[in-house]
Amino acid sequence: MARVAINVDHVATVRQARLAHEPDPVTAAALVELAGAHGVVVHLREDRRHIQDRDVEILRKTVKTRLNLEMAATQEMVQLALRIKPDIVTLVPEKRQELTTEGGLDVVLYEDNLRQVVKTLHDGGIPVSLFINPDSKQIKTAHKIEADCVEIHTGPFAEATSYLRRQEEYERVENATKLATKLGLVVHAGHGVDYRNILWLRNIREIEEFSIGHAVIARAVLVGLEKAVREMIALVTGSWQSTV
Numbered sequence: 001m002a003r004v005a006i007n008v009d010h011v012a013t014v015r016q017a018r019l020a021h022e023p024d025p026v027t028a029a030a031l032v033e034l035a036g037a038h039g040v041v042v043h044l045r046e047d048r049r050h051i052q053d054r055d056v057e058i059l060r061k062t063v064k065t066r067l068n069l070e071m072a073a074t075q076e077m078v079q080l081a082l083r084i085k086p087d088i089v090t091l092v093p094e095k096r097q098e099l100t101t102e103g104g105l106d107v108v109l110y111e112d113n114l115r116q117v118v119k120t121l122h123d124g125g126i127p128v129s130l131f132i133n134p135d136s137k138q139i140k141t142a143h144k145i146e147a148d149c150v151e152i153h154t155g156p157f158a159e160a161t162s163y164l165r166r167q168e169e170y171e172r173v174e175n176a177t178k179l180a181t182k183l184g185l186v187v188h189a190g191h192g193v194d195y196r197n198i199l200w201l202r203n204i205r206e207i208e209e210f211s212i213g214h215a216v217i218a219r220a221v222l223v224g225l226e227k228a229v230r231e232m233i234a235l236v237t238g239s240w241q242s243t244v
Ligand SMILES: CC(=O)[C@@H](O)[C@H](O)COP(=O)(O)O
Pocket: 007, 009, 043, 045, 070, 092, 099, 100, 101, 131, 190, 191, 213
């Protein structure tokens, strides 16, 4: 059975919208672990638009499952990872202007630099995953530069608007997963995974872990809203003496 790691970035997105203290991704991480998640994922972006350095430092002390730090393959981030020592680093491409990660890391183009970054992280005792498109060249190069794991980018599959496109993208994810597994790489999958498309992806048995963020945080806002409003009304009417 595949593991489920929950990305709590967008708890921090809400907090940063007001530069407030809440909601706290550290509290969210504790709750996702209580709910049975097998890991916590955070993407420390270079522009610090959601997760902050302090969050990662505290999470390193509080996460009891596995802390997966997603980051760009830059000197700054590598030094930070070596200091904080997450359980695994996932190297992802980053563009300042993007709304979210737009594509996989081009391991073929940046082979030499990525080999060096993988080695530096390994020397620091940190396993490395590469977030890549479901493409055989990318997978073979990830294996060549001694990554431990690949996270197959499921965004194009998730965004497919017709059944035919979805089927094609699903097959790409499936073939890529099988090739990576054959080469001995651990396979994770993520981006855009939601409560509907997971019913397809869960059939790919070789995927060892799903990395899911936005869909879970978005649903949490909605399924938790009713309780939050009832609690506020109870406080206003005096029918509940809160200890919040
Ligand atoms: C690499 C990936 O697919 C996600 O972790 C994503 O980058 C989350 O962060 P954003 O939503 O800021 O893109």
